[in-house]
Amino acid sequence: xxxxxxxxxxxxxxxxxxxxxxxxxxxxxxxxxxxxxxxxxxxxxxxxxxxxxxxxxxxxxxxxxxxxxxxxxxxxxxxxxxxxxxxxxxxxxxxxxxxxxxxxxxxxxxxxxxxxxxxxxxxxxxxxxxxxxxxxxxxxxxxxxxxxxxxxxxxxxxxxxxxxxxxxxxxxxxxxxxxxxxxxxxxxxxxxxxxxxxxxxxxxxxxxxxxxxxxxxxxxxxxxxxxxxxxxxxxxxxxxxxxxx
Amino acid sequence: xxxxxxxxxxxxxxxxxxxxxxxxxxxxxxxxxxxxxxxxxxxxxxxxxxxxxxxxxxxxxxxxxxxxxxxxxxxxxxxxxxxxxxxxxxxxxxxxxxxxxxxxxxxxxxxxxxxxxxxxxxxxxxxxxxxxxxxxxxxxxxxxxxxxxxxxxxxxxxxxxxxxxxxxxxxxxxxxxxxxxxxxxxx
Numbered sequence: 001x002x003x004x005x006x007x008x009x010x011x012x013x014x015x016x017x018x019x020x021x022x023x024x025x026x027x028x029x030x031x032x033x034x035x036x037x038x039x040x041x042x043x044x045x046x047x048x049x050x051x052x053x054x055x056x057x058x059x060x061x062x063x064x065x066x067x068x069x070x071x072x073x074x075x076x077x078x079x080x081x082x083x084x085x086x087x088x089x090x091x092x093x094x095x096x097x098x099x100x101x102x103x104x105x106x107x108x109x110x111x112x113x114x115x116x117x118x119x120x121x122x123x124x125x126x127x128x129x130x131x132x133x134x135x136x137x138x139x140x141x142x143x144x145x146x147x148x149x150x151x152x153x154x155x156x157x158x159x160x161x162x163x164x165x166x167x168x169x170x171x172x173x174x175x176x177x178x179x180x181x182x183x184x185x186x187x188x189x190x191x192x193x194x195x196x197x198x199x200x201x202x203x204x205x206x207x208x209x210x211x212x213x214x215x216x217x218x219x220x221x222x223x224x225x226x227x228x229x230x231x232x233x234x235x236x237x238x239x240x241x242x243x244x245x
Numbered sequence: 246x247x248x249x250x251x252x253x254x255x256x257x258x259x260x261x262x263x264x265x266x267x268x269x270x271x272x273x274x275x276x277x278x279x280x281x282x283x284x285x286x287x288x289x290x291x292x293x294x295x296x297x298x299x300x301x302x303x304x305x306x307x308x309x310x311x312x313x314x315x316x317x318x319x320x321x322x323x324x325x326x327x328x329x330x331x332x333x334x335x336x337x338x339x340x341x342x343x344x345x346x347x348x349x350x351x352x353x354x355x356x357x358x359x360x361x362x363x364x365x366x367x368x369x370x371x372x373x374x375x376x377x378x379x380x381x382x383x384x385x386x387x388x389x390x391x392x393x394x395x396x397x398x399x400x401x402x403x404x405x406x407x408x409x410x411x412x413x414x415x416x417x418x419x420x421x422x423x424x425x426x427x428x429x430x431x432x
Contacts, residue, residue, distance in 0.1 A: 013411070013412065013415040014408055014411040014412065014415070016415065017411045017414045017415045017418075018396070018411065021389065021396070023395060023396055048422050049418045049422065051422075052418055052421045052422050052425060053390065053418075055367060055370075055371055055425055055428060056371055056375075056386070056390045056391075056421070057390070058364055058367045058368050058371055059282070059368045059371045059372060059375075059391075061274065061277065061278055061281065064273060064274055064277055065273070065277055065290075065291035065294050065295065067269050067273050067294060067295055067298050068295070069265055069266070069269055069298045069299055069302045189299070192292070192295060195292075196288075196289070196292035196296075199288045199289070199292070200288075200289060203286060203288060203289070
């Protein structure tokens with residue numbers, strides 16, 4: 001075995017590192033292990049690297065950052081549905097009500113309801129209520145529905161319209177809420193860079209403050225040392241003086 | 246069955262907004278570990294982690310799947326760290342940091358080196374010693390020691406030969422051995 005001095009044979013850094021991390025090939029392993037039996041310097045180096053690795057492992061993570069990326073997506077590529085939701089969220093309530101009425105008229109049309117305005121007021125004629133009668137009424141044979149039925153239809157239509165308006169309002173509230181959350185996330189992301197700069201500046205200033213504090217402490221320490229030394233030296237001076245007296 | 250990184254990327258690109266969160270949750274610890282040990286400052290590391298994932302998301306369509314996603318995102322994180330390290334002006338560093346960055350020996354805090362040395366103190370010394378290494382050595386050691394990457398994977402992330410990775414590893418460990426020698430008796 002060598003006497004702790006490195007030789008040209010020790011020039012096997014790559015193989016040594018591979019061996020240290022169990023990534024050596026079979027040939028490298030044989031070569032390194034053979035060399036380590038002859039070279040005390042390399043053996044000590046390997047041991048010291050293992051100690052360093054042990055120290056490095058002492059530094060472990062304490063906490064994790066909160067990473068938010070998805071909120072960013074909303075601002076990058078908005079789907080058609082998102083655009084539609086945004087459009088609905090800015091639509092005034094009267095427009096929504098109008099839409100609801102239009103939708104109810106459409107529903108009535110699908111049901112085959114005939115609405116007429118005449119001398120007797122508004123009359124509704126629905127195929128739905130005439131099941132069992134001829135599918136196509138004879139021209140001019142306008143069968144009036146009983147008042148109770150008209151009221152019932154009115155109430156149903158009114159209920160339907162109210163329900164649609166309520167649904168529309170609820171949708172508007174939900175969309176507004178979602179939009180606010182999205183907006184908040186976007187704002188946070190937009191300002192993250194600024195906040196980062198601010199945090200860095202604060203850290204820098206804190207570091208400078210610490211440096212200044214250390215300098216002050218050091219100076220105060222020196223001053224204190226001077227005082228202490230002067231205090232210690234005075235009695236000696238006195239005794240010398242006393243002795244001479 | 247757990248989705249692979251590639252499957253998650255495909256879903257994200259296909260319009261599943263939340264899918265990218267899976268990738269974030271899967272890799273945030275590793276990326277934060279890398280940025281923290283590269284930058285040495287907690288808050289800056291958190292910002293760099295956020296920046297890394299945002300950058301990955303914005304450039305997700307450019308990821309072609311030729312390399313592993315982990316290699317790709319590690320590379321993004323290292324680029325961000327290196328940019329931040331370069332932009333650090335000398336005058337903003339504390340005296341200790343300046344001394345470490347310029348390669349001076351780390352002064353041993355003799356009060357720490359009693360028999361009862363605490364893990365926190367060792368961590369502080371390790372942190373400082375790592376910060377004193379040149380970034381190209383530091384990143385190799387961090388990826389090997391803390392991220393557990395193989396030498397071939399580190400070479401892929403950095404785009405350098407494996408032999409260069411091993412040489413940097415050897416030099417970095419030799420430097421750390423010197424810088425941490427005062428802890429040898431204490432540990």
